[in-house]
Amino acid sequence: MSRILPFVLVAAALAAWELVARSGLWSPLLFPSLAKIGYELALFVSGSEGLSQAWISLQRALSGFGLAAAAGVLAGMLMGRSRWVAGLLDPLFSGTYAVPKLALFPIFIFVFGIGSLSKIALIFLECLYPIVIITSQGARGVNRVLLWSAQNMGASRAEILRRVVIPATAPYIFAGFRVALPVALIVVIITEMVSSADGLGYVVVYALSSLKTDRMLAVVVVIALLGWLLDRALVALRNRAVYWEKLETYYV
Amino acid sequence: MGLARAVFYLSLLLLWQLAWMWGLPHYILGPLEVLRHFVAALGSEELYGHIVASLLRSLPGFAIGASLGIAFGLAAGVSRRFDQIFSPAVFLTYPVPKIVMLPLFMLWFGIGDLSKILIIALACFYPTFINAYYGARSTPTILVWSALNMGAGRLEIFRKVVLPSALPLIFAGLRVSLALSFIVMFAAEMINARSGLGHLIRVAENSLRFDLMYVSLVTIAILGYLGDSLLRRTRRRVLAWQEHPA
Numbered sequence: 001m002s003r004i005l006p007f008v009l010v011a012a013a014l015a016a017w018e019l020v021a022r023s024g025l026w027s028p029l030l031f032p033s034l035a036k037i038g039y040e041l042a043l044f045v046s047g048s049e050g051l052s053q054a055w056i057s058l059q060r061a062l063s064g065f066g067l068a069a070a071a072g073v074l075a076g077m078l079m080g081r082s083r084w085v086a087g088l089l090d091p092l093f094s095g096t097y098a099v100p101k102l103a104l105f106p107i108f109i110f111v112f113g114i115g116s117l118s119k120i121a122l123i124f125l126e127c128l129y130p131i132v133i134i135t136s137q138g139a140r141g142v143n144r145v146l147l148w149s150a151q152n153m154g155a156s157r158a159e160i161l162r163r164v165v166i167p168a169t170a171p172y173i174f175a176g177f178r179v180a181l182p183v184a185l186i187v188v189i190i191t192e193m194v195s196s197a198d199g200l201g202y203v204v205v206y207a208l209s210s211l212k213t214d215r216m217l218a219v220v221v222v223i224a225l226l227g228w229l230l231d232r233a234l235v236a237l238r239n240r241a242v243y244w245e246k247l248e249t250y251y252v
Numbered sequence: 253m254g255l256a257r258a259v260f261y262l263s264l265l266l267l268w269q270l271a272w273m274w275g276l277p278h279y280i281l282g283p284l285e286v287l288r289h290f291v292a293a294l295g296s297e298e299l300y301g302h303i304v305a306s307l308l309r310s311l312p313g314f315a316i317g318a319s320l321g322i323a324f325g326l327a328a329g330v331s332r333r334f335d336q337i338f339s340p341a342v343f344l345t346y347p348v349p350k351i352v353m354l355p356l357f358m359l360w361f362g363i364g365d366l367s368k369i370l371i372i373a374l375a376c377f378y379p380t381f382i383n384a385y386y387g388a389r390s391t392p393t394i395l396v397w398s399a400l401n402m403g404a405g406r407l408e409i410f411r412k413v414v415l416p417s418a419l420p421l422i423f424a425g426l427r428v429s430l431a432l433s434f435i436v437m438f439a440a441e442m443i444n445a446r447s448g449l450g451h452l453i454r455v456a457e458n459s460l461r462f463d464l465m466y467v468s469l470v471t472i473a474i475l476g477y478l479g480d481s482l483l484r485r486t487r488r489r490v491l492a493w494q495e496h497p498a
Binding site: 005006007008009010013029030084087088091092095096097098099100101102103104105106107109110111181182185186189190193194201204205208213216217219220223224227228230231 | 253256257260261277279280333336337338339340341344345346347348349350351352353354355356358359360427430431434435437438439442443449450453454456457465466468469472473476477479480
């Protein structure tokens with residue numbers, strides 16, 4: 001019983017959708033049937049056009065995320081280990097944390113052009129925050145006893161960094177990555193919806209303006225799958241890299 | 253430290269201003285210019301209309317999404333049956349960018365404010381749900397046992413033990429949701445709206461009114477900052493008993 005329970009709600013939601021679609025109360029434009037969505041999905045995945053659009057979005061999301069990961073870990077480590085750097089940068093990050101960086105996008109378009117670069121820059125900026133904040137928390141909280149013992153045993157600063165600080169911070173770094181990765185996907189889709197001629201976000205807007213709701217929903221499913229797969233991949237990577245600490249989440 | 257910090261930020265601003273005077277592309281304004289345009293916009297009525305329009309979308313969306321998220325998250329954290337039925341659906345759809353549902357919501361609920369409020373609520377639901385859920389689950393069992401031992405009822409345990417121990421995480425979730433509500437509001441307005449700060453920045457972009465672009469940017473930045481500090485202040489008051497209020 002308890003093994004089926006998790007699927008009950010999802011199955012019920014799908015059944016309700018199909019019921020609504022077939023009831024004829026609403027136009028199939030508003031609730032296309034699952035079969036039609038599935039057909040469009042198959043079409044999208046089998047054609048090279050759809051996959052290349054997905055690849056474009058994925059490239060943008062991962063480039064921005066990768067840059068933010070590199071810069072964010074570096075900045076977070078520095079902020080966590082140096083009181084001086086923390087004092088300088090903390091107000092910047094906590095003060096602008098709740099500011100929607102998306103508002104910079106129009107300016108980024110003028111600075112970096114309308115192509116991929118402005119989108120990557122915005123993804124970088126949005127992903128930077130969670131990575132920096134969580135990494136610096138982790139680096140700040142490294143067990144002092146471990147640092148002292150390493151010092152006592154004659155470890156150099158570089159050695160302490162490599163063998164104590166980085167392993168102790170690694171779980172936090174990955175926690176930051178896990179918050180940032182969906183953000184990268186959100187931002188790439190938003191920017192492609194707002195201004196683009198390619199990518200999945202554009203396909204969604206285009207399908208809607210040509211009133212192909214079924215195709216739009218198929219693309220939404222693709223985006224959802226992409227988000228889920230990226231998260232799975234990151235968790236797998238995390239469990240290999242930080243094998244000594246079990247991921248303390250329940251479902252995910 | 254305070255002095256070094258002030259010098260650091262002032263010199264950044266100074267560098268920016270100097271770079272602008274030296275000659276930056278015309279779409280990048282110097283800090284003094286931005287300030288001047290912003291003050292000028294504060295004197296006009298137009299800006300306030302956009303601010304009100306934006307807040308009337310983001311705040312109801314945040315309130316609906318966050319309260320539902322907290323309620324369902326606590327319920328799932330407390331009741332095993334509800335957890336098994338509800339949580340998988342939430343965690344399965346968690347990494348999906350909720351904004352892609354906006355076009356569909358516009359079909360279902362019209363292109364007016366309702367679809368935007370609902371999409372903001374949807375986006376705000378997830379962080380509050382997950383944090384309330386983990387908050388409730390991380391209640392130390394020993395506290396629940398002691399309360400049981402002292403004869404507390406289920407409702408009393410929930411109110412006096414589970415809720416207080418979940419509060420720090422609930423506030424963390426609220427903070428993420430609030431930031432998210434502004435992002436989604438801005439995105440929705442950029443994609444389709446006739447008023448609001450996101451709309452304003454689109455208009456400015458299309459008509460190359462760079463002053464308006466920066467006014468909109470500064471306004472949303474200030475709103476985001478104010479909302480966040482209000483939330484943090486509330487947390488400090490509510491969680492005054494906590495040892496290390498972050």
